[in-house]
Amino acid sequence: MVNSLELVHELHLSLPKEKWWGENNVCQMNGFWFLPKFVPNTVRVLNEFNPLPNDVILASFPKTGTTWLKSLLFSIINRSSKELLVKHNPHELVPTLEVQVFGKTESSPIITDDLDSRRLYSTHSPYQLLGKTLDSFNCRVVYITRNPKDTLVSMWHFTNKWKDAEDAPWPLDEAIEKFCSGIFPGGPYYDHVMGFKKASLEKPENIFFITYEELMIDAKTHVKRFAEFLGCPFDKDEEVEEIVKSCSFEILSSHEVNKSGDFPSWFPVPYNSFFRQGVVGDHKNYLEAKTIERIDALTRDMFHGAGFMYGI
Ligand code: A3P
Numbered sequence: 001m002v003n004s005l006e007l008v009h010e011l012h013l014s015l016p017k018e019k020w021w022g023e024n025n026v027c028q029m030n031g032f033w034f035l036p037k038f039v040p041n042t043v044r045v046l047n048e049f050n051p052l053p054n055d056v057i058l059a060s061f062p063k064t065g066t067t068w069l070k071s072l073l074f075s076i077i078n079r080s081s082k083e084l085l086v087k088h089n090p091h092e093l094v095p096t097l098e099v100q101v102f103g104k105t106e107s108s109p110i111i112t113d114d115l116d117s118r119r120l121y122s123t124h125s126p127y128q129l130l131g132k133t134l135d136s137f138n139c140r141v142v143y144i145t146r147n148p149k150d151t152l153v154s155m156w157h158f159t160n161k162w163k164d165a166e167d168a169p170w171p172l173d174e175a176i177e178k179f180c181s182g183i184f185p186g187g188p189y190y191d192h193v194m195g196f197k198k199a200s201l202e203k204p205e206n207i208f209f210i211t212y213e214e215l216m217i218d219a220k221t222h223v224k225r226f227a228e229f230l231g232c233p234f235d236k237d238e239e240v241e242e243i244v245k246s247c248s249f250e251i252l253s254s255h256e257v258n259k260s261g262d263f264p265s266w267f268p269v270p271y272n273s274f275f276r277q278g279v280v281g282d283h284k285n286y287l288e289a290k291t292i293e294r295i296d297a298l299t300r301d302m303f304h305g306a307g308f309m310y311g312i
Contacts, residue, residue: 011039018183021159021170026185032126033187042125044102046133048109055139056230058094058122059130061192062185063154064146065212067274070094070122071247072219073142076227077118079239085246089257089264089271097123100266124186127195138206140230143196146212147311148189149283149295152179154276156286161273163263176291180298190302197308211310213280219244249278 015027017036026033034042051057058073060066070090075082084093095101095110101121102109112119123130134141146154156175159165182188200209208229215222223240227233234240245251252258253275260271283292299311 011043015039020178020183020185021174022164022168024164026183030129031188031191032129033183033185035185038098038185041098041102042129044109045097045123045125046129048102049097049133051133051137051139052113052119053138054118055137056118056120057097057134057139057141058120059127059141059143059196060122060124061145061151061187061189062124063151063158065144065215066122066124067091068212068215068247068249068252068278069142069144069210071252072223072243073120073226073230075243075247076223076230076232077120082243082246085252086255087257089274090252091264091266091274094120094122096266097121098125103266126186126192127199128191131195131199135203135206141196141207142226142229143200143207143209144212144215145193145196145209145310147280147283148179148299149287149292150212150280151189152176152295153283153286155179155184157276158269158273161269163268172286176287176295180294190298194302194306194308216280219247249275253278 015029017025017027018033020026020033020035025036027036027039028034029039029042056073056077058066058069060069067090070093071085074090074093075085078084092100101111127134152175156170156172159175160169178184179187179189182191186192196207197209200207208226210222220237220240223244224234227240253272258271258275263270287295296312303309303311
């Protein structure tokens with residue numbers, strides 16, 4: 001009899017692979033690239049995850065504001081226990097389906113089936129793969145995206161915080177090539193974003209699409225809109241202000257748990273690597289004019305060409 005570890009091994013062998021960075025490969029499934037260790041977990045999410053109608057799923061491409069949105073949605077949904085963010089990293093309060101929840105091939109998912117609680121999970125899986133599951137159970141999805149140049153620069157910094165990068169950091173020119181070719185964990189970035197963008201236009205009552213830049217300009221208005229979308233509006237403006245403040249980069253990054261150089265059990269980066277600059281436009285400090293032109297041309301083609309006037 002074939003056990004599940006053997007199946008995982010066979011799955012890895014059968015998928016196309018590309019070099020991503022250093023000794024690290026990515027594997028391609030249905031047109032998207034994944035870190036090999038998350039392939040079996042993602043397959044489990046697709047096969048086994050049954051959302052409940054009351055579930056909230058935060059979806060994103062990596063490095064687009066997931067940590068920030070996790071803290072905001074957690075606080076909106078769990079108003080009375082929002083101070084948990086002082087002692088816990090947002091990624092531990094809002095687990096990621098393919099990382100922590102379905103993280104161990106051999107064991108049961110770490111998931112609650114308590115119908116009274118409102119479950120909040122996150123995912124980096126693209127709509128093209130997970131959409132069928134999300135649509136069939138009618139749960140609420142909030143998708144965040146970020147302009148491609150800041151996303152790329154943020155990922156480059158983040159990857160260089162990996163344990164593996166200590167001896168051989170990832171050169172920026174390689175990161176640019178990989179991003180533009182789409183060979184990036186979760187990538188191609190443009191397909192990931194457009195999958196959720198189109199779905200949000202078709203099903204606005206189920207999918208809320210927001211950009212990091214919009215949230216940065218007016219977090220208060222958007223926090224109110226999230227709460228209305230999730231069916232739990234605020235009575236008082238002060239509550240909204242309090243949440244925005246406690247989830248701000250300044251406050252969140254000042255908590256000991258988020259300043260820690262310790263590594264979580266679920267990913268090979270220190271807790272503090274989820275908080276770097278938290279600004280819009282930092283790519284200008286790293287990318288040359290010709291790279292900016294190259295990425296803008298891609299953005300015009302992939303986003304503007306599809307009617308989504310964003311990202312430049
Ligand atoms: P930078 O690397 O540009 O600073 P993700 O959470 O999807 O991994 O994205 C990480 C990016 O979001 C990092 O961007 C990080 O600094 C930024 N970030 C984390 N918490 C934030 C917050 N509360 N407000 C704004 N940006 C935040």
